[in-house]
Amino acid sequence: MVADFTRDERVSALIVLGGxxxxxxxxxxxxxxxxLGVHGWMIAAAGLWGFFAMVRGFGLxxxxxxRLAEYYDAPTRVGLILTLLWGIVGMGAGFxxxxxxxxxxxxxxxxxxxxxxxxxxxxxxxxxGFGGNALIATSFHxxxxxxxxxxxxxxxxWFVLLGYNLxxxxxxxxxxxxxxxxxxxxxxxxxxxxxxxxxxxxxxAIYMRTLARRKEPHIYVANWYxxxxxxxxxxxxxxxxxxxxxxxxxxxxxxxxxxxxxxMTQWWYGHNAVAFFLTAGFLGMMYYYLPxxxxxxxxxxxxxxxxxxxxxxxxxxxxxxxxxxTALPHWVQTLGMAFSVVLLVPSxxxxxxALLTLNGAWHKVRDDAVLRFMALAAIxxxxxxxxxxxxxxxxxxxxxxxxxxxxxHVHAGALGWVAMITFGALYSLVPTMFKRERIYSQKLVExxxxxxxxxxxxxxxxxxxxxxxxGLMWRTYDETGTLSYSFIDSLVAMHPYYIARALGxxxxxxxxxxxxxxxxxxIRMPAIGAHDPQGDLPAEPALQAGE
Amino acid sequence: MALKERDEFSGQLTTGHEWNGxxxxxxxxxxxxxxxxxSTTVFALVWxxxxxxxxxxxxxxxxxxxxxxxxxxxxxxxxxxxERAAWSTxxxxxxxxxxxxxxSIVSLVxxxxxxxxxxxxxxxxxxxxxxNAGYPNIAQAPMMWGDEPxxxxxxxxxxxxxxxxxxxxxxxxxxxxxxxxxxxxxxxxADYLMELHGGPVLEAEARAGAETxxxxxxxGCHGSDGKGxxxxxxxxxxxxxxxxxxxxxxxxxxxxxGRQGTMPAWEGRLSPAQIRLLALYVLDLxxxxx
Numbered sequence: 031m032v033a034d035f036t037r038d039e040r041v042s043a044l045i046v047l048g049g050x051x052x053x054x055x056x057x058x059x060x061x062x063x064x065x066l067g068v069h070g071w072m073i074a075a076a077g078l079w080g081f082f083a084m085v086r087g088f089g090l091x092x093x094x095x096x097r098l099a100e101y102y103d104a105p106t107r108v109g110l111i112l113t114l115l116w117g118i119v120g121m122g123a124g125f126x127x128x129x130x131x132x133x134x135x136x137x138x139x140x141x142x143x144x145x146x147x148x149x150x151x152x153x154x155x156x157x158x159g160f161g162g163n164a165l166i167a168t169s170f171h172x173x174x175x176x177x178x179x180x181x182x183x184x185x186x187x188w189f190v191l192l193g194y195n196l197x198x199x200x201x202x203x204x205x206x207x208x209x210x211x212x213x214x215x216x217x218x219x220x221x222x223x224x225x226x227x228x229x230x231x232x233x234x235a236i237y238m239r240t241l242a243r244r245k246e247p248h249i250y251v252a253n254w255y256x257x258x259x260x261x262x263x264x265x266x267x268x269x270x271x272x273x274x275x276x277x278x279x280x281x282x283x284x285x286x287x288x289x290x291x292x293x294m295t296q297w298w299y300g301h302n303a304v305a306f307f308l309t310a311g312f313l314g315m316m317y318y319y320l321p322x323x324x325x326x327x328x329x330x331x332x333x334x335x336x337x338x339x340x341x342x343x344x345x346x347x348x349x350x351x352x353x354x355x356t357a358l359p360h361w362v363q364t365l366g367m368a369f370s371v372v373l374l375v376p377s378x379x380x381x382x383x384a385l386l387t388l389n390g391a392w393h394k395v396r397d398d399a400v401l402r403f404m405a406l407a408a409i410x411x412x413x414x415x416x417x418x419x420x421x422x423x424x425x426x427x428x429x430x431x432x433x434x435x436x437x438x439h440v441h442a443g444a445l446g447w448v449a450m451i452t453f454g455a456l457y458s459l460v461p462t463m464f465k466r467e468r469i470y471s472q473k474l475v476e477x478x479x480x481x482x483x484x485x486x487x488x489x490x491x492x493x494x495x496x497x498x499x500x501g502l503m504w505r506t507y508d509e510t511g512t513l514s515y516s517f518i519d520s521l522v523a524m525h526p527y528y529i530a531r532a533l534g535x536x537x538x539x540x541x542x543x544x545x546x547x548x549x550x551x552x553i554r555m556p557a558i559g560a561h562d563p564q565g566d567l568p569a570e571p572a573l574q575a576g577e
Numbered sequence: 578m579a580l581k582e583r584d585e586f587s588g589q590l591t592t593g594h595e596w597n598g599x600x601x602x603x604x605x606x607x608x609x610x611x612x613x614x615x616s617t618t619v620f621a622l623v624w625x626x627x628x629x630x631x632x633x634x635x636x637x638x639x640x641x642x643x644x645x646x647x648x649x650x651x652x653x654x655x656x657x658x659x660e661r662a663a664w665s666t667x668x669x670x671x672x673x674x675x676x677x678x679x680x681s682i683v684s685l686v687x688x689x690x691x692x693x694x695x696x697x698x699x700x701x702x703x704x705x706x707x708x709n710a711g712y713p714n715i716a717q718a719p720m721m722w723g724d725e726p727x728x729x730x731x732x733x734x735x736x737x738x739x740x741x742x743x744x745x746x747x748x749x750x751x752x753x754x755x756x757x758x759x760x761x762x763x764x765x766x767a768d769y770l771m772e773l774h775g776g777p778v779l780e781a782e783a784r785a786g787a788e789t790x791x792x793x794x795x796x797g798c799h800g801s802d803g804k805g806x807x808x809x810x811x812x813x814x815x816x817x818x819x820x821x822x823x824x825x826x827x828x829x830x831x832x833x834x835g836r837q838g839t840m841p842a843w844e845g846r847l848s849p850a851q852i853r854l855l856a857l858y859v860l861d862l863x864x865x866x867x
Contacts, residue, residue, distance in 0.1 A: 176596040250596040321599045327584055330604035331592045336614075360646045361629040361637040368621035368630070375614045382610075390586035510685055511660030516695030518704060566597075 031188060032087030034097070034104060039185040043084050046189065050077035057221065060279035065207050066221070069200055069281070076196055093184075101174040101568055105187040107463050109167025110456060112195060114546045116163055117449075119202070120155025121539040127152050128535045132528035142206040150205040150217045156444065157215065157307065159198045164452045165311040166191055166233070169256045171459060172318040173237060176253060177244035178569035186232050193229040197222055209281050213296050215303050216270050220283040223271040230267070234260045245569035251334045255314030258342055262306040270299035290357045298349035305345035308443065312407075312451050313341075313380055319455040320404045321387050324394055329386035333379050340376025344369050351422035354431060363424060370422030377415035384408035399472065399479040403454035406483065410446025417442065429505070434524070435497025438490050445486040445538055453482065453545060460549050462566065467558050470551035474544050481541035489534030496527035665850035673726035676857060677866050683857075686866070690858030693851060697843070706862050711821060711838060716862040718818035721747075723807035724863070730856035734849075736842030737810065744842055747810040752794060753833030766790055767829045773803070773815055774823060 035043060054074025061067035127148050130136050137144045170187055174180060181187050201218040204210070210217040218226075237257055241249060273283040287295045321328050328334060350358060350366030385408050388395055395405045417439050421430050430436060457475055461468055469475060503520040507513060581593040581603075589602040625631060628640040639645075658665075664685050668676065676682045695704060701712040708714035713721065722732050722745055735743045752758040758766070769787035772779050779787065792801065798811045805813035812820060820838065821831055843852060860866050 176599075178597070246594075246596055248594045248596075250594075250599070251601075318599065322597075326586075327591055327600035327602045329587075329602055330606065331601040332603065332606050333610070334601070336606060336610070355646065359629075359637070360644070361632060363646075364625055364628040364630040364640075368625050371624075372614075372617045372621050375610065375617055378613070379606075379610055507657070507660075508688060509660075510664065510689050511657050512689040513692045513696070516692040516699070518695045518699060519692070 031104065032084060033090045034093050034102070034184045036092055036184070039183065040084060040088055043185055044081065044088075047077045047081040047084060050074075051081060053077075060277075061281065062279075064280050065204070065209055066279060066281040068207065069204065069209075069221070072200065072203065073196070076199075080192070098180060099567065099570065100180070101171075101566070102181045102184060102187065103171065103174075103463055104184075105181075105191045106167045106171045106459070109163050109170070109191050110460060110463065110549070112191070113160055113163040113167060113452065113456065114542065114549060116155055116159025116198065117542045118539070118546060120152055120157075120160050121535065121542055123148050123152035123155055125532060125535040125539050128528070128532035132525060132532055141208065147205050147208060150210065151202050153215060154198065154201050154205070154217065156449075157303075158201065159195075161308065161311070161448055161452070162194060162198070163191075164456070165256070165259065165307075165315070166194060168315050168318075168455050168459065169237075169311075171463070172250075172252050172256065172314065173240050174568065175566075176250040176318065177240055177246055179240050179243045179245055180568050182236060182239040182243070186236050190229055190233045190236065193225070193232075197226045197229060200225070204281070211271075211273065211283060211285065213270065213285070213299075215300055216267070216296070219281045220271070220273050220275045221281070223267065223273075227264070227268060230260065230264045234264065250317070251328070251331075251338065252314040252317040254338050255310045255317065258338075259306050259311035259314065262302060262310070262342075266299045266302050266306070270295055290353075293353055293356070294350065294358060294362070297352035298346075301349035301352060302345055304443070305341065305348075308448050309345075309411075310341065312448050315455050316384055316404065316407065316451050319451075319458050320384055320401075320408070323398070323401045323404065323454070323458050324388055324391035326387050326389070326391045329383050329389070333383045337376040337379035337383065340373070340379065344373040344376060348373055348422065351427065354424050354427040367422050367424055370419050374415060374419040377419075378412055381408050381412035381415065384411075399475040400454055400457040400469075402479055403450050403457070403482075406479075407447050407450035407454060410442055410450060410486070414439065414443040414447055429501040430497060431501075433497040433500040433504075434493045434527070435501065438493025438497055441486070441493065442490045445482070445489060449538070450482065450486075453478065453541075456545065456549070460552055464553050465557045466552050466555050468552075470548050470555060474548045478541045478544045478548070481537050481544065485534045485537030485539075485541060487534070488537065489531055492527040492530035492534060496524050496531075499523055499527075661850070665848065668850040668853045673730075673853075673857070676853075677726070677860070683861070683866055686854060686857045686861055690854060690861065693847075693855060694858055697847065698855065701840070706859065708818075708820070713812070713820045714818050715859055719805065719813050719816065721805060721807070721812050722810045724860075724865075726856050726860055728807070729859055730853050732840070733847070733852045733855055734842065734844045737840040738837055739839060739842040741842030741844065745810055747837070749798070749811075749831065749836040751833065751835035754835070758790070758794065758832070762790055763829055763832045766795070766832055767825050770814060770828055771825055774817070776825075 032040065051074050054070050054072070054077055057070025058067050058074060059070070061070055126136075127145055130145050130148070134145075141147065170181060197218070200222045204218060204222065209219055211219055216223075234257075237253075237260060241253065272286040274286065275283040285292055317328070317334070347369035348366055350362045351370050352366075354363050354367070385405070388401075388405055391401070395402050420426055421435070421439060430439075457469055460466070500520050500523070503515040503523060504513075504517075506515060581590050582600075583590055584602055587602060587604070589604045592601045592603045594601060625638075626640070627642045628644055629637060630640060631638045664682065667682070694706070698706070701709060702715055703709055703712075706714070706716035708716075708718070720729065720732075722728060722737070732745060735741045735745060737745045737747060750757065753760065753763050765783065765787045768776070768779060769784065769791065771777065772784070791803065795803070795814075798806065798809045799814055800806050800811070803814040804816075805811045812818070817823075819827075821827055821836060847855070857866065
């Protein structure tokens with residue numbers, strides 16, 4: 031990494047890392063009587079580790095000018111490994127909390143092993159750790175290939191990747207210590223939020239700076255989606271996390287919003303995090319890796335346009351369907367439902383565009399588990415978006431709300447769509463990124479595919495059953511006008527499904543472990559000698575000095 | 578400008594763009610998608626016309642159907658209340674003796690009682706009402722405040738050591754912590770209670786000492802026979818039921834630190850009819866209903 035930096039970049043890195051150490055020390059001292067201090071020391075330690083690495087490599091020769099004639103893929107390589115590591119952390123925590131729901135005594139009276147602290151480790155671990163790293167890693171790759179321009183410099187992609195992972199570590203360690211602002215999927219406290227904004231601005235700048243230097247006249251669809259993801263997530267993150275810290279020495283903060291406005295802001299954030307993080311970002315991924323692997327042109331450019339603008343416009347309004355039958359005014363709920371129903375059209379247009387792209391390549395789907403991952407992802411994307419629009423209908427929501435049906439829906443999307451498309455992209459990328467001839471074992475990819483599919487189906491069917499039973503039990507009145515079932519009755523009825531769900535999660539986790547093993551063994555294979563067999567090079571000249 | 582070419586498989590033209598080998602077809606949008614888009618949009622528009630929807634400067638459009646979720650909830654609650662009126666008025670207006678003798682009421686208690694008890698009482702007393710550490714067994718043990726149906730209903734209504742102005746109040750003093758009894762004396766009392774419950778037999782002298790201690794310190798609330806008094810809400814110390822645990826260590830802790838259990842007051846949260854239904858349900862659990 032240091033060897034890739036020019037002398038100026040090494041100096042800049044030292045300044046940035048020095049600033050990080052100082053910020054960490056300030057937090058450690060100001061928050062010495064608070065958990066903020068613990069995070070301060072962690073940040074200072076991370077800065078110090080980077081600083082020493084930089085100092086030790088400072089005297090290395092500067093990278094040769096010939097590097098500018100190649101793409102810069104080192105951050106993508108590291109990002110792919112981090113994706114898998116976070117996947118295992120997040121899915122492992124998910125399996126554990128699933129087991130906790132079936133066997134609640136497994137907290138052993140240890141605070142940090144309790145459901146409330148481990149659950150955000152699971153959600154942030156998979157969404158931000160696994161999903162976020164996958165998006166950053168693949169976006170750097172796709173951005174360069176579709177613009178035929180090298181990343182603008184070496185330091186900012188590393189700043190984004192490592193800075194983002196620092197955010198993830200601060201978030202996850204905070205949850206275990208009991209630090210949370212209690213907003214779902216936005217749990218990290220104010221200082222972590224501010225840091226993420228800085229990282230995110232640099233991320234967007236990389237995108238703009240590379241696009242500005244593109245050697246292709248048109249900007250490819252994948253980049254529309256990646257940019258929508260970066261831009262909108264920034265807006266969502268900043269607005270939903272507006273808060274006043276108790277003091278600069280305290281981790282605790284209070285939201286700027288209160289009551290139903292807070293709820294609406296939170297679900298505007300929450301639903302659009304699903305839309306722009308878990309949908310737009312991964313659609314970007316799909317639009318590159320699926321046609322590439324299938325060797326087929328995108329089915330319809332026009333459908334890409336309709337679905338992109340449909341998704342970006344419609345999603346923004348749909349958040350209020352998370353608050354049906356609450357204190358939120360009825361008219362806001364109606365609008366949320368109406369937009370959610372129309373939203374199905376661009377969603378299915380995207381899924382359809384992906385699946386129709388495979389026309390003429392279905393034999394490859396049959397033979398190649400990597401492409402099959404991506405085809406399955408598109409199918410699950412279609413299923414999940416239908417389910418989402420359906421559940422947004424108020425009458426349906428009155429049954430599904432607060433039940434496991436919601437959990438099943440989320441996992442149909444998270445396991446079936448997000449993780450499957452990620453694994454497809456990952457298996458496509460690893461051999462080229464590490465310059466290996468092929469993936470270590472195609473059989474293990476096949477095994478992973480079936481583990482992931484079985485795990486997802488077991489999980490989703492268990493939660494569908496459980497959710498519908500729950501919803502019906504909660505609303506069933508007998509002829510005396512009283513409830514037929516107590517809440518505990520519904521819990522007892524859930525128990526077998528909770529065991530099945532934990533089993534489904536375990537299968538999925540085993541699949542991810544298979545992927546990690548396969549990737550490690552691929553990296554350990556000998557590199558292919560000839561540098562660039564497929565002509566995987568930027569346009570000449572890729573980058574000129576001073577550009 | 579790159580050249581547009583015809584895709585052999587689909588027969589469609591490409592857009593002429595290419596990114597690292599990826600091309601796009603210029604396939605027209607399928608008619609089905611337009612139909613789908615138009616029909617969902619029409620549905621959404623009609624729905625927003627019928628329901629409260631579009632915001633304006635001074636409020637929002639109320640919708641042609643005049644639906645309002647607050648009204649819907651109120652109507653639904655009133656409907657449920659009307660359904661329950663068949664029995665709820667009887668529960669409140671008739672005395673327990675009459676109610677307990679009525680087979681239709683007993684069958685109601687057995688049908689509506691379990692979910693009501695499980696949702697409100699079981700968290701402390703357990704699903705079968707047999708109690709948990711700190712919460713008494715109300716299915717079998719003598720009731721500390723009395724087991725008459727009216728008494729049980731009153732306990733549910735006002736609670737024990739609860740915030741209710743008429744709450745039942747009960748406290749066992751912290752004899753050890755507040756230095757009313759020494760450690761040796763507490764041990765004597767604990768041994769005495771253990772003997773009552775089939776523990777090691779005390780020597781006559783020790784028993785006599787303990788009996789004196791009991792009479793001086795405990796009998797005022799628990800009664801001279803130790804069988805508890807409903808007036809003070811004290812438990813019977815001679816039966817096999819313990820609220821906090823009957824091992825010697827827990828008994829010593831109870832005497833040393835005292836006890837002040839709580840039960841929430843349910844008035845306001847449960848209706849008078851529900852409270853009386855629960856009282857009957859508890860009686861039924863105790864085998865007191867025919």
